[in-house]
Amino acid sequence: MIEAFLxxxxxxxxxxxxxxxxxxxxxxxxVVFFGGQETDFRPETVTFADIRSWIMSLSEAGMSPKxxxxxxSSLRSFYRYLLRNGDVQTLPFKKITLLKTPKRLxxxxxxxxxxxxxxxxxxxxxxxxxxxxxxxxxxxxxxGIRIAELxxxxxxxxxxxxxxxxxxxxxxxxxxxxxxxxxxSRIKRYxxxxxxxxxxxxxxxxxxxxxxxxxxxxxAVYKVVTQxxxxxxxxxxxxxxxxxxxxxxxxxxxxxxIKSIQELLGHANxxxxxxxxxxTIERVKEIYQKAHPRAKKD
Numbered sequence: 001m002i003e004a005f006l007x008x009x010x011x012x013x014x015x016x017x018x019x020x021x022x023x024x025x026x027x028x029x030x031v032v033f034f035g036g037q038e039t040d041f042r043p044e045t046v047t048f049a050d051i052r053s054w055i056m057s058l059s060e061a062g063m064s065p066k067x068x069x070x071x072x073s074s075l076r077s078f079y080r081y082l083l084r085n086g087d088v089q090t091l092p093f094k095k096i097t098l099l100k101t102p103k104r105l106x107x108x109x110x111x112x113x114x115x116x117x118x119x120x121x122x123x124x125x126x127x128x129x130x131x132x133x134x135x136x137x138x139x140x141x142x143x144g145i146r147i148a149e150l151x152x153x154x155x156x157x158x159x160x161x162x163x164x165x166x167x168x169x170x171x172x173x174x175x176x177x178x179x180x181x182x183x184x185s186r187i188k189r190y191x192x193x194x195x196x197x198x199x200x201x202x203x204x205x206x207x208x209x210x211x212x213x214x215x216x217x218x219x220a221v222y223k224v225v226t227q228x229x230x231x232x233x234x235x236x237x238x239x240x241x242x243x244x245x246x247x248x249x250x251x252x253x254x255x256x257x258i259k260s261i262q263e264l265l266g267h268a269n270x271x272x273x274x275x276x277x278x279x280t281i282e283r284v285k286e287i288y289q290k291a292h293p294r295a296k297k298d
Contacts, residue, residue, distance in 0.1 A: 002027050002038060005081050014172035016148055018218075026074035030054065043079065044088045051075075051092055055099075065099035072096060106245035106275060107237045109229065111253075114141065114246060117232050122182065124189060128197045132208060132216075133224045135190045140225065140240050143167070143177045144247035144265050147221055147240040153207040155191070160184050169266040177264060248276045 006024050009015045015023075031041045033054050058068045076093040083091060109117070118141065121134035139150060149167050157166040163179045179187070187207075194209065201213035208216040222240060229238035248261050262273040 001041070001043075001082075001087070002031075002078075005078055008081060016170075018148070022070070023074045023077070026071040027078050030071070030075055033057065043082055046092050048092050048095060051096055055096070059099070065101040069098045069101065072098060106249065107242050108246040108249040109234055109242065111250055113232060113234065114250070117141075117228065120232070121228070122186065126193065128193055129211060131190050131193050133228070135186055136208065136221060136224050137228050137243070138183060138186060140243035141247055142180055142183045144244045145177065146244060146266075147218055149266075150240070151206070151208060151216055151218060151221060155205045155207055158187055158191075158207065160188060167266065173266065173268075175263065175266050245276075248273070252276050 002024065005027070006020050009020050009023060010017075028038065031038055034041070034046070034050070055068060055072070058071065059065075072093065076091075076096075079088060079091050079093050082088045118138065121137050123134075125131055125134075136150065139145065143165060145165075145167055146169070149169055152168055153165070157168075159166065159176075160179075163181065163184050165177045165179050166174060167177050168174050191207075198209055198211065199213050200206075200209060204215075206215040208221070210216055210220070225240050225243060226238045229242070234242075244265070248265060251261050251264075252258065258273055258276075259270065261276065262270050265273060267273045
């Protein structure tokens with residue numbers, strides 16, 4: 001039953017393997033909570049009260065509201081699937097409300113520091129790994145793409161003549177992201193260097209490869225970004241998603257329309273993008289506090 005649902009997510013929804021694994025873990029943990037094996041689980045017997053007890057147990061175990069909400073969403077999707085297939089007659093999760101979560105502003109790198117980072121990574125080299133790692137950081141900041149989107153880029157996705165990048169996002173939805181001339185030049189340089197030194201070992205011809213010609217891993221990309229940001233004194237969280245946040249925040253601070261940023265990021269809902277306006281408001285407040293005469297006196 002669970003495997004059939006996960007196959008449905010993979011084949012019909014086009015979810016990533018990472019997302020599918022998370023769904024599977026959440027559902028199996030839910031089954032274990034009721035003391036049964038997967039083969040003995042009868043989803044139609046689960047009640048509203050049972051779900052409330054499960055949620056309380058997660059909270060009492062110290063799980064964050066965000067994580068609990070993700071698990072609720074996983075089970076809610078599972079039960080919708082079961083309802084469509086006729087395995088259950090009701091949706092016990094229908095009346096369950098998500099837990100309140102504290103609003104956290106997206107973490108981003110300030111423009112002056114980011115300028116220094118980009119200046120460093122755009123210094124051309126003849127070393128394949130250095131050039132590749134530099135392009136990874138540059139591309140994250142220049143396009144705002146997600147880590148899964150970056151490692152999925154193929155050579156054919158790079159439409160360099162027109163300065164465009166085809167990106168495959170969540171649910172296999174594709175979008176076109178514009179590339180600045182400087183980024184196009186760096187991709188061309190990287191491709192030239194890669195093709196001279198590395199023999200691609202996969203049919204899809206992924207853009208970012210290891211020195212053995214294999215597609216680069218999420219772990220390797222994460223490490224590249226973490227080390228690069230740390231090298232330039234970025235404190236706290238240092239990840240590809242921080243560069244995605246930085247891309248969006250800098251665009252907004254420099255006058256880009258929120259709707260355009262939504263399209264560039266591949267957000268299905270404008271509300272998801274609007275969180276970046278809070279960063280802008282906080283920046284305005286900071287400037288106000290530093291510059292207004294009354295703010296200094298009070």
